[in-house]
Amino acid sequence: MEMLGANLDVLMARNSALAERLASWQGASAVIEKAKTGGATFRHEGRLFHSAYSPEKEAACQADEITSNKIKPDWVLLFGLGCGHLLKALLEKGFDRVLVYEPSTEIIVGVLASVDLSGPLASGSVALYNDLTAFISRIRELDGFDTLLSYSTLPYKLTFAQEFIDFNTRVNNAHTTNKVCIRTDIESRENWIENYFENVRHLPECPPIDSLRSAFKGVPMIIAGAGPSLQKNAHLLKEAKGKAIIIAAITAYKPLLKYGVVPDFVxxxxxxxxxxxFTYGEDDLKTRLILAEVAHPGMFERKVKEKFVFFNPFVTLSRSQAPLWGSSYFPSTGGSVTTAAFDMAMMFGCDPVVLVGQDLCFGDSGTHVPGGVYIAQDVKIDRENGKVSIEEDYVTLKDKARSKFDLLWLKGLDGKPVPSKFDWVTFHQWFENYAAFLKSEGSPVRIINATEGGAYIEGMEHATLAEVIEKYVKNEVKLDAVIAGAVAKRAYPDLPAIAASINGMHKSLKKIGRIADATNREVSQLKKELGREGGTLEAGRKAAKVKRLEDELFKAAESSPFIWETLIASICELKEYLRRDADAGSKGIEKDIEAIQTAYGKLAKGCAKFSAVLMRAGASLKPSGCAHESRATEAAV
Amino acid sequence: MKMAQVYLDGTRLEFEDRENRSTIRELIDTIEKDLAGLRRFVMELWIDGEMMPEWRGSQVLSRPLSIYSDFKLKTASMEEVALEGLDLVQEYMKVTKENIDACVKDLRVGNGRADALMSSVFDGFIEIVKTVDALARGGEKYRMDLFRENPAQYFNPVIRGLEELREARDGRDSVASADILEYELKPLIDDMEENLFHFYA
Structure with a gap:
């Protein structure tokens, strides 16, 4: 047991949950045998897992196969630790970004009790997992730009065939969502920040959602998504009205109205x-909006009963500004409003928390429940090529909207795979991770998926809405009174501090814009010097100056991290260019310089654009006379 | 009535086709009987200008002579035949070892071609054993010293190894299959190559 102890000591530093679980393992463990070379091997289910002659040579052959790939992977994901021969072989080749998932606890315990893996397990970025959900969470932390290579030896593939398919599907889903999230992030961040500054004028009238913290202890919450199955049980929500909090994703709002249900929150x-x-009628005035701080300013202008705001944890600007608005809550979110609502339900103290219309897959009638903004949908699933194409009539569009996605799969309620796409898969992963987290924390809150169709969510109880209502939705909730009481006690925003913060950011932004301009000028001159005969020496001086300016720019940006976030698109393009360059060989110094010029050119333009946005935001917080003056200054600028 | 013309190494022979019912096999048997004393064999058979590949043991031998116009037979000495057999068996060994290497690699790294390659390895061993056995018996019969040691000593280990390989394959034990190929069967071929032959053909 000494060997196991030594291995677990090392494992503790990188995956303490696994180390603790293995330390208390009481079940069987694999029997390790000696190969002719003295190396370790074992049989599992009658099958040999490593060579009985030379497992080291065998592993070297496998490592060669992995590293001889034309495209070098940034990460190798091993399905199966075995006796660790392949992990060691990869490390010997200098490849230390390896994540290992071992599907069998029996094998992992047997191996760690007999083979010294303390060195490999402490190397580089090596990490070992025995819990697929935790492994997938780690994958979700990887850079979406990274290339992943999933590898397994034949004995593992044959012995754990179903687990291997599940592993690959979930890794693929996780990495696809990583890539898509980067794209969404890059595409959205500028809009988010711009929206936030435009919303500054509305926020003083919108209480932060955490004003309702612990206000609904033990009250059931039903979160309605707009999945196709909502039509099966939406009518039952009428029975729950007034006895549970009904919160609808905005896409589910109008469909619910068709069933006579006005949700308490949208x-x-x-x-x-x-x-x-929106309906622009009585129904709108009966519901409350919960809006993200980065939602479009138009949404803050809708006429509803009341508006609440929440701040996103993934926007540095929001994290730094939220306390000034009187909020200390940042919902954990998986990319959809229903995931954010789920976390809010926990913050409110609700129990049980129930999902409906959360299909997370394509249904027979399309992507959404009828009655919303999609008038007609034609979904075509091409299983052979792994694509889904959607043609739909949207309520505000004259022509049909067309979109195409990669086809992904999730486990359905009946255990059979259901067709899905990247965003739903992301939400699904989030729900499963959240359920696992609640379980690990020993949360007593019952979380129930009452969606009557679509994907199965591991870690949640599955029941029909009728069963949920019968069992849990019984007592009347005085919603208006509770909300009014909670809002009355809210912390009010510190407007002078917000104005000062915006002013400080404005100054930093202008400085960064100036440095970016100067960097670009130096890069242009560097390009000229390189083209001139005998210009190499001067080019060297210019390159050093560019480097100095870049350092200065990074330093200035450190004080305003939101700027980097906001203008991340230009930096990402440069990163992508450099990456392609590394893969395909340099395209020449001139191309490299052009890429740098483009990146810093965009950065300078972004700074100029946001300078005006910040001025408007600052002005909206000043008394009206000053605001007028500020707008005049802005016009002059 | 038209008579089939028979040429042996370019020389025309008289062959009596009784009632036009003689078969090609009878022609070859008669000729090889005559050639035995000269330690020669019929190696090639051409019928109506077309060379017959793989003619020994084929259906073509049971056909009547009378339906064809001419037969050309080419002979080789016993030594030439033996040399060709040795060349063939060494070629089989070389190809089988290459197939073993490829199959082992595929089994170790989990590529999908392993099954096809393993079938080739089985076929290769069967051909090696068959050819070596035929050469050994021929050598004994015609008193030719073809091998440095008795090749029969390898037959049982090969058969045992193939049997183990079959079991491992049927049990879908890829590691055991690769081990048997790499560490049991391939060394047997290496041993045969090293110990059996006086020289390389």
């Missing part, structure tokens, strides 16, 4: 305005 965070989701 949650939205879209960066674009969505006027078509």
């Amino acid at each position: 949650i939205a965070s879209e960066k674009v305005d969505l006027p078509e989701y």
